[in-house]
Amino acid sequence: MEATRFSGGALGEGPGGTVDVVEIEVGFADFVRDRTDTLLTTAFLLTGDRHAAEELVQDTLVRLLPKWERVQAADQPLAYVRRCVANNFVNERRRPSSRDVRIEIVSDQPTETDGTAAVADRDQVWALLRTLPNRQRAALVLRYYHDLPDGEIAVALNCREGTVRSLLSRGLAAMREADRVATGRTS
């Protein structure tokens, strides 16, 4: 659906002059239809919970709707919204998933089959990731899934780049230590 700018039906004023609310809503709806899947992926990796991921994305999009014109004006609207999802995640301490981190039970006796062992290892890493504090986990997801540089992670998490490097370092260290303990327990 093309969205052309026009003056008819103007319902509000924005920084660029007359803003058509219906046009903005069309752009918003198009974005929701096209981009929710990738946002849900990010949210799921952050929260580790399907319900919480849906809630996080829905909450973020609804919060952004009143200022959607700003999102549309961004160089990369998807990146903008993804940053908002991450920011919403680290700032929403009441979110159930931030209190109730479920640790999936993974096999402590990998079989000799390479494929199964790989699956078990991924499950174990995933479980370790989910034990981390939200900010560390968000930094790791944005770096190791989205390949964002320090600067963009800093914007998403509303912190300095030095803090990002610290979050990444401490997150990896915590995972490494937990992995060592787990390995030691099973050996």
Added chain:
Amino acid sequence: MTDPDLETRLRDALRAQARHAPRPDDTVREVLLDLALRSSRRPSRWRTWAVPLVAAGAVATVATALVGVEHMRSSAHRQSPAAPSSAPVPTLTDSAPSPSVAPTSPPSSATYGPSTVAQSVGLRHFSVIDLTFVGPYGWALGSADCTSGAGQGGVCAAMARTTDDGATWHSMVGPPTNVPLKACAEPCVQSVRFATTSVGYVFGHDALFMTTDGGRSWQRLAGGADALESLDGNVVRVSSSCIPGCPPIVQTSAIGSTTWVRRTLPAGAPGFGVRLVRAGSDVYLLTMGHVAGGAQSATSVLFTSADDGATWSARGEPCPQGANDGASNGERDSVAVAAAGDGSAVALCTPRGGTDSSFVAVSTDHGATFHGTAGDLGSIPGGVVAAASARTLLVMGDVLYRSSDGGASWRRVQHDSIGPLTASWFGFESPTQGRVVEGGTIIWTTRDGGLTWSSVRFS
């Protein structure tokens, strides 16, 4: 284990887990529903569409008016009202304008109308059956030559949309339905309503489809709808289990929802046709009696709701009845109803027999009471009514009539270039803006309460 090891394992784990992310369907639906509710509650939004004219008439009109597939642009004329055109420009002007409506713009100087620039939209013989607007966005349900598939060479359901308030129209993929032509195979729809830019409905007596993505895909819902209007965050749907004769069934739903709540209508609703209009929180449901074949005492009954269709009151026949004097049985039946945003409503009253003239009954108290007006409309075949306000009323019969004094007097709107005007659809979307569909191929728009009209032609 080294950090590079862990980093690689972490990337692998994240890629693997990403495949387990939830599907987007539920979230998209929830967010768009939220959007729908917000946009439908916008204060400027209101719906006072008159229901499409008698279906049979509309079908006949559509069936005989398939003449072309291009449309004319008229937007430029809104900026340049005096621009001359090399071709005849159809215009509608009120022969006796109301000073209260346009004190500085006599209708004779209005030159709204299409230019001669034609633009193909990829549909042949597009013909409009029904219209709906959400702000400047509009959708026209109609028919056109089939472009592919088994129906190629025949006539298929078609849809066009506008993003510029009706100035230009573009074809879009139509719903998976049939529309009434000489016949209409199941699933047959003849009406379209959009609640928001995303959520819309097409419907007929036995079929109801909903889209939540602006018409890109359609979901069939159970049952059908004889009338459906959305406003104020919800949808009111009227259907019946048989036709004709069964009392209407009223249901409400949140916009975009597939869950419907049945509402209780007071007893006494005749089941031979309905008209449904909304304005603000007010809903008006006119249920009509069996007036054909010499039936007696078949007056209509109006039901009103002030809470978006949740609860209803029976108001009886809005039209005052006359005396049975031998020449006439005195019965006057309301055949159409319209509502305006100022809390007023108007019913078009036609006599059952004799030589009485049609007139309108007006309510200024949200439909609680109606009073007849003195204006004589003569004998109107069928007829639809639209209300821009309690004072500015329009009636479409054999020609278009306009009153600027609440129905006390009427003047014909001149129609000087394209022959007799036969509306297949008529409605107002704001106190000043209304539309008429003529012959399936011309959409007339007024932006001054019916004083002057511009047109877009699908030729």
